[in-house]
Amino acid sequence: MGEKIKETAVIISQEEISEDIYSMWIKTKASKTAKPGQFVALYCNDGSRMLPRPISICEIDKEKEALRLVYRVVGKGTDEFSKYHAGAEVDVMGPLGNGFPMERAEGKKALLIGGGIGVPPIVELAKQLKAEEKNIVAGYRNLLFLEEELKKNGSFYPATEDGSAGVKGTVIDAIKENNIDADVIFACGPTPMLRALKEYAEEKNIEAWISMEEKMACGIGACLACVCKTKEKDEHTNVNNARICKEGPVFNAEEVEL
Amino acid sequence: MNTSVNLAGVTLKNPVMTASGTFGSGAEYSEFVDLNKLGAVVTKGVANVPWPGNPTPRIAEVYGGMLNAIGLQNPGIDVFMNRDIPFLKQYDTKIIVNVCGKTTEDYCDVVEKLADTEVDLLEINISCPNVKEGGIAFGQNAKSIEAITKEVKKYAKQPIIMKLSPNVTDITEMAKAAEAGGADVLSLINTLTGMKIDVERQKFAIANKTGGLSGPAVKPVAVRMVYQVANAVNVPIIGMGGICNAEDALEFILAGATAVSVGTANFSNPCTTAEVVAGIEDYMRRHNVEDIKDLIGLVK
DSSP, X not given: OOOOEEEEEEEEEEEEEETTEEEEEEEOGGGTTOOTTXXXXXXXXXXXXXXXXXXXXXXXXXXXXXEEXXXXXXXXXXXHHHTOOTTOEEEEEEEESOOOOGGGGTTSEEEEEEEGGGSHHHHHHHHHOOOSEEEEEXXXXXXXXXXXXXXXXXXXXXXXXXXXXXXXXXXXXXXXXXXXXXXXXXXXXXXXXXHHHHHHHHHHXXXXXXXXXXXXXXXXXXXXXXEEEESSOOTTTSSSEEETTTTOSXXXXXXXXX | OBOOEEETTEEESSSEEEOTTSSTTSTTGGGTSOGGGSSEEEOOOBOSSOBOXXXXXXXXXXXXXXXXXXXXXXXXXXXXXXXXXXXXXXXXSEEEEEEOOSSHHHHHHHHHHHTTSSOOEEEEETTSBOGGGTTOBGGGOHHHHHHHHHHHHHHOSSOEEEEOOSOSSOHHHHHHHHHHTTOSEEXXXXXXXXXXXXXXXXXXXXXXXXXXXXXXXXXXXXXHHHHHHHTTOSSXXXXXSSOOSHHHHHHHHHHTOSEEEEOTHHHHXXXXXXXXXXXXXXXXXXXXXXXXXXXXXOOX
């Protein structure tokens, strides 16, 4: 991309929008070039935590030069972030990665799928994507979040593990029960969900773009920590491994092995 | 003010370089750091053939550092020579290529291929398991260190840096063995073997079970080892292990290091290397130090 920056961002707002799920708007120049599906690296202020946390971009506000980051508290780093109040500062690097290839949806029936903490990047994608039809399937454990934002930008079909909202089961169950057909799929979520979607897309012969996740260190493609297996030899690494932070996080499902 | 240092006849404009494996071949970091400002760029380890590396997760954060078991994934020497060396030649900095291998022949193969390139120094990573000796790392036995150093020197046209493993009983014994084998420079420390268990999931945090510990958590061990080695051998030393700022770098220099490498701190701040260069200059001004060489091994 060539336009990534590292700077100290100011927190505009912070709120808990669901159990352990936080929404934080930050003012950063990284918003200028950010695209749906890209992510930022957030650095902890506590120096004992050396590594940045990769956090997906949920919304982009270019006018206010702001990014919305919606994240789940899963450890000490994200717990630290959740305690920041408006006005506090956080170091950020971004935007990182490649984002969703939105041009693949033009004039087509697009199916957008988010699972768990993979739901947030689907919000900005749904806002910006130009498609003939936009269906959005979101899978949750039980409590829904970001559903209002998603409803505004497409037909929304939730799935919950306990059946408390929408279809009881997985995102695949929701696709089948609602008879949603698609020409192209964009998805972000846990690996088991992506694995099931890859299989589903291959069976139905649907083009699918999936956003992957792995433990990262540098975030810019230097350290080779966050690789995924690829079907063909990767051009940069010269082995069957691609860098999720650089060539990804979004890959054509056919090109990666899960 | 003179910040230049000399490593086996190669003059570096300043003592600050990158630690192998944390900086790729510089391309990714060149978006954040002016590579012209660095004494040298030390590349990620390269082998005679491409290595796919270990399964993921390959890293885990620990208090004050991280564990890594990347498995030395690399594209192989041929791609490296066609792509990475020309990239680095665009900059006014010295090029140090880190070399890894599974057998002595693997190392020699790479060293021979690099002999006629515009690479300034070679750093030999002897923390790799020697597959012909039951997987014990070359760097964990004084005899094998001396032997591999001698072999590599037969093929090398550039000065050789032997990178020492800290996972040994007496680091000075290993340093002396490398010196006896003809090493021109020593670098230390490589990572300390560690382990982390994810208590909630009741699993190892990284797929390889063990990984190399790096970051500020290892710095006091590294400073101690640099001091000991500086007092045991006559070749220059590149010190590394948890350097995050100029103060850390100066600690190594005062302990006896001629140059220093920044590793894990590149991950917490991609601009660390350039900041360390500026910080050392600032220190020299504050302490009226005319020549950085006057600081090397000053603390006895």
